[in-house]
Amino acid sequence: MSLHSFFLFKSLHFSLLIIIIMIGFTSPSISAQGPPSPGYYPSSRFGSIGFDQGFRNLWGPQHQRLDQGSLTIWLDKSAGSGFKSLRPYQSGYFSASIKLQPGYTAGVDTSFYLSNNEAHPGNHDEIDIEFLGTTPGKPYTLQTNVFVRGSGDGNVIGREMKFHLWFDPTQNFHNYAILWTPSEIIFLVDDVPIRRYPRKSDATYPLRPMWVYGSIWDASPWATENGKYKADYQYAPFVGRYTNFRLSGCASGGSCNPPSVSPSGAGGLSRQQNSAMAWVQRNRMVYDYCSDPKRDHTHTPEC
Numbered sequence: 001m002s003l004h005s006f007f008l009f010k011s012l013h014f015s016l017l018i019i020i021i022m023i024g025f026t027s028p029s030i031s032a033q034g035p036p037s038p039g040y041y042p043s044s045r046f047g048s049i050g051f052d053q054g055f056r057n058l059w060g061p062q063h064q065r066l067d068q069g070s071l072t073i074w075l076d077k078s079a080g081s082g083f084k085s086l087r088p089y090q091s092g093y094f095s096a097s098i099k100l101q102p103g104y105t106a107g108v109d110t111s112f113y114l115s116n117n118e119a120h121p122g123n124h125d126e127i128d129i130e131f132l133g134t135t136p137g138k139p140y141t142l143q144t145n146v147f148v149r150g151s152g153d154g155n156v157i158g159r160e161m162k163f164h165l166w167f168d169p170t171q172n173f174h175n176y177a178i179l180w181t182p183s184e185i186i187f188l189v190d191d192v193p194i195r196r197y198p199r200k201s202d203a204t205y206p207l208r209p210m211w212v213y214g215s216i217w218d219a220s221p222w223a224t225e226n227g228k229y230k231a232d233y234q235y236a237p238f239v240g241r242y243t244n245f246r247l248s249g250c251a252s253g254g255s256c257n258p259p260s261v262s263p264s265g266a267g268g269l270s271r272q273q274n275s276a277m278a279w280v281q282r283n284r285m286v287y288d289y290c291s292d293p294k295r296d297h298t299h300t301p302e303c
Helices: 002-029 270-282
Strands: 055-060 062-067 070-075 082-084 089-099 107-116 124-132 141-150 161-163 175-180 185-188 192-198 212-218 238-251 285-288
Touching: 055 212, 070 212, 082 270, 089 107, 089 212, 107 175, 107 238, 124 175, 141 185, 141 192, 161 192, 175 238, 192 270, 212 238, 270 285
Parallel strands: none
Antiparallel strands: 055 082, 062 070, 070 238, 082 212, 089 175, 089 238, 107 124, 107 212, 124 141, 141 161, 161 285, 175 185, 185 192
């Protein structure tokens, strides 16, 4: 090989090495790309409160710790824990900043939701945000759900949409919110709408007053890959952390204008918010009950 050829070869080899290094640095940022900006951040319009200003322990008080308005709840083989708002609401914006536990969390359900199951046992309504635990190397699943006069006894009609988030929910606190009004339900993550459920009929929409709940519990029969992986208590305690609670709603029995998450102050979403939601559903949604061929859609006419 001539001296000129040798230097040309080394130059090409060095350039190729630089390209490989650059790809290595840029690929994670591409894979970790988040949704486009929603252009509006409704969480900033609602003041946060401490846990004891709006909630109380419901069960598992020995698995609940309060520190300067922030709440930690945990599950071990003896029990989990749950909390409940001090009053019911007819509609409103409800959110909390939540941080999840890393590592093996299969079978564990960490939740923030609305329900009237205690007022209407066997015939209740519910609006759910649930984090379904996972195994190392696999992402948490965020499950949203809407029950209408369901009992949870096997005859309940779930309306699940599931997502893998565009960030690691174990690294930092992120804001998760439910807007519930007489005309629509909107789920938001860090102010990005991920799902909108409009009222199409009274039969498919929750209208009775509900309380706000949170909990951590063992849902091994179904939570992780349809029950393939169960809660393993050698990794316990399993911990959920909550802070920056926001409860802005119409109290049951009262009259008020329900809040909005749209910049117009009216119902629905802006064009920019719809664009962000479309990105999430296109890129991060992993299950939609309306698209499940195994479901009997006569029970979900809104599809």
